[in-house]
Amino acid sequence: MTFTAKEQELLEVSASETDGGELIGKRPEDVPSEILSRYYRAKNPLKALRGRCLDCCCDNAAEVRKCVSVDCPSWPFRMGVNPLRKKQQLSEEQKQRRTAQLRAGAEAKLTPRTSKSEVA
Helix, strand or coil: CCCCHHHHEEEEEEEHHHHCEEEEEECHHHHHHHHHHHCCCCCCCCHHHHHHHHHHHCCCHHHCCCCCCCCCCCCCCCCCCCEEEEEEEECCCHHHHHHHHHHHHHHHHHHCCHHHHHCC
């Protein structure tokens, strides 16, 4: 039996004798992130749940929106957001502070860095 590269990287022979040497999925935390990212683009769990819902609805976003399978554990997250997380309400001062931080970060990226050899 030949296996695809994906199967070789993500599956392993079961260590349990009761499985009779069958292939099982490796524990995701034991697979290097470079390999996981090669096969799974969604790095955000909410995007992964949204992708599952799209798969269930034949990639039809309108059907995901209309989903009536309220017993499905993914149902509350089907739109790609966590409805259980409170939306942050920022004061004007907090908004201005964050804007200044973003500007400072963007400016820092634009200024060329000197290498250590140039400094010495």
